[in-house]
Amino acid sequence: MRQWKGMHWQRNGLHVNMAVRIIYINDTTLRDGEQAPGVSFSELEKIQITEELLQIGVHEIEVGIAQTLIWEKRFLTYLQRSEYRDRYGIWCRANREDIEKALSLGLGTIHISVPVSDFQLGHMGYSPQWVLDTLEKCIEFVYQHADQISIGAQDATRGNRAFLLEMMSLLNSYNVSRLRFSDTVGIGIPSSIASLANFLSHHFCGELDFHGHNDLGMATANCVSAVENGVTQLSTTVNGIGERAGNAPLEQVAVAVAMGMERDTHIRLPGLQHLCEAVSMITERPIAPDKPIVGANVFTHESGVHCHGQTKHSLMYQPFSAETVGRTSKMVIGKHSGSTTVREVFAQMGVDVSRTTARNLLKHAHTNAMKIDTSNLLSLLTTSAHQNN
Numbered sequence: 001m002r003q004w005k006g007m008h009w010q011r012n013g014l015h016v017n018m019a020v021r022i023i024y025i026n027d028t029t030l031r032d033g034e035q036a037p038g039v040s041f042s043e044l045e046k047i048q049i050t051e052e053l054l055q056i057g058v059h060e061i062e063v064g065i066a067q068t069l070i071w072e073k074r075f076l077t078y079l080q081r082s083e084y085r086d087r088y089g090i091w092c093r094a095n096r097e098d099i100e101k102a103l104s105l106g107l108g109t110i111h112i113s114v115p116v117s118d119f120q121l122g123h124m125g126y127s128p129q130w131v132l133d134t135l136e137k138c139i140e141f142v143y144q145h146a147d148q149i150s151i152g153a154q155d156a157t158r159g160n161r162a163f164l165l166e167m168m169s170l171l172n173s174y175n176v177s178r179l180r181f182s183d184t185v186g187i188g189i190p191s192s193i194a195s196l197a198n199f200l201s202h203h204f205c206g207e208l209d210f211h212g213h214n215d216l217g218m219a220t221a222n223c224v225s226a227v228e229n230g231v232t233q234l235s236t237t238v239n240g241i242g243e244r245a246g247n248a249p250l251e252q253v254a255v256a257v258a259m260g261m262e263r264d265t266h267i268r269l270p271g272l273q274h275l276c277e278a279v280s281m282i283t284e285r286p287i288a289p290d291k292p293i294v295g296a297n298v299f300t301h302e303s304g305v306h307c308h309g310q311t312k313h314s315l316m317y318q319p320f321s322a323e324t325v326g327r328t329s330k331m332v333i334g335k336h337s338g339s340t341t342v343r344e345v346f347a348q349m350g351v352d353v354s355r356t357t358a359r360n361l362l363k364h365a366h367t368n369a370m371k372i373d374t375s376n377l378l379s380l381l382t383t384s385a386h387q388n389n
């Protein structure tokens, strides 16, 4: 059992400094992401996404469901020949058939998911004792053939804690090294995830992995809350694709943990844009312009106050530099622009205008109810230059 000792977890006599521990990203774009309505990856697309995820530094990739993965021969051959075989995980139901299929592939983690809420158990017709007995058989079977195992507590946010305690006691007795707890229906909020993560981290001896859905728009915040309460692995998908409102988005979680919490994820943040655009193209789901981190406009400034501030310091109205995530910030001329913006944008185009000229252009455009943008102000400038000649 581990105990909280100030900044350290004390476990098995080892002190682990939480301040320097890596937060690992386990991406499930290829499994849970593909469960998004209308999303279906070809085998070549799966290979492309796997390559991109490895390049960016994702710790583990959930490559699919045992039941269907065995039919994707080309993708499987690629995975089996990869030097990163140990970093691929396979999702299984708690039955011998799925586990045998997963083991036969010779890849990394065998993930076994079981429902843990009374609600799901009742409607699926399983008893809590059935879950414990089945898990025990599954774990023993996996350990005869492999040692990388992860157990998934599905619907944990609606789970009953007495049962979770029993389940953790079983997992601890088998030295299971990873427990994923899922906010399967996305009902968690940061405080409830904090409470649950804290409870689990004080009773489970291995690593905790949080899998959050975004039904309340809380998935990223819930990941942060989970990490604040002892979780060391996070389950994400690129662009947050997934069932219903999707999963915790990899790009947001990686940046929130790195920039907001100052914790290392090993994710190369400047590569996020390329990865998200690639998955956006493959899934034919455009990235909204205001989507955090990767949206086209999230480093674009238009209003006079903000642009004026940005000319004094690049972080005046930004949380971090655009370059951190492989972007560049820019200014655009619009309805709320002031003379500073006009001069800056024109200067970037090699057009030098005085502050008075910039003000006059804006005044003219406002007075005549013109749409204020770069092209209109440039034509105004050209026209007034001709009239003055």
Ligand SMILES: [Zn+2]
Residues within 6 Å of the ligand: 032, 182, 184, 211, 213, 247
């Ligand atoms: Zn899920």
